[in-house]
Amino acid sequence: MKYTTASRAGLVACHACSRVQPRVRSKEPQLCTRCGAVLHRRNPDSLMRTWALLIAAAVLYIPANLLPVMHTSSLLGAEDDTIMSGVVYFWTSGDWPLAIIVFVASILVPMLKLTVLALLTITAQRHSTWRPLERTKLYRIVERIGRWSMLDIFVITLTVALVRFKSLAVITAGPGALAFGSVVILTMIASMQFDPRLIWDDVDTGTGDAARANRNTSGPTT
Numbered sequence: 001m002k003y004t005t006a007s008r009a010g011l012v013a014c015h016a017c018s019r020v021q022p023r024v025r026s027k028e029p030q031l032c033t034r035c036g037a038v039l040h041r042r043n044p045d046s047l048m049r050t051w052a053l054l055i056a057a058a059v060l061y062i063p064a065n066l067l068p069v070m071h072t073s074s075l076l077g078a079e080d081d082t083i084m085s086g087v088v089y090f091w092t093s094g095d096w097p098l099a100i101i102v103f104v105a106s107i108l109v110p111m112l113k114l115t116v117l118a119l120l121t122i123t124a125q126r127h128s129t130w131r132p133l134e135r136t137k138l139y140r141i142v143e144r145i146g147r148w149s150m151l152d153i154f155v156i157t158l159t160v161a162l163v164r165f166k167s168l169a170v171i172t173a174g175p176g177a178l179a180f181g182s183v184v185i186l187t188m189i190a191s192m193q194f195d196p197r198l199i200w201d202d203v204d205t206g207t208g209d210a211a212r213a214n215r216n217t218s219g220p221t222t
């Protein structure tokens, strides 16, 4: 299977209205013929922006896991819980489905997302031609998970509500919850900033074939 890209075929798509149109090479920024938005061949500074957001998310991942996400105060005393101590608490108290949900949603998924996005950004930056189809699929998975990222926040909220209902304890969100929310949001924006088309830019078109096909579609040249 050989590939070509719209960019190589001299086409550019509008970010705003998605219209595909021929690229005009000039010093002036090219505007969309339909909606007037500025056209970019690829998301501008995609890799740099993805990196900045990823690094910020990775840094905040540390306080998100070390600082307490929940503060419980009851007649028996006050207690601070980090994500991990919450998981351990649920596990030992027999609520293992809840323990698994919190562990997967709050520890495993954010870590995997950060790792996958870092891998995609590194390979795109190095103009890698390694498994483009698999990398595109990985990107799609990360994007799809993005919609469910708030599940973790939902779980925390649900737990707070449940514990409040069960006991007379007063539960408030700790500073870790803020860091955690920031990790989720930063990772979501990072995956939006990454331009998956970069994956295909350096993939070999099988020399000649694609170029010949392009020439054929743009009319006879000989």
Ligand SMILES: [Zn+2]
Residues within 6 Å of the ligand: 014, 015, 016, 017, 018, 019, 032, 033, 034, 035, 036, 037
């Ligand atoms: Zn447009």
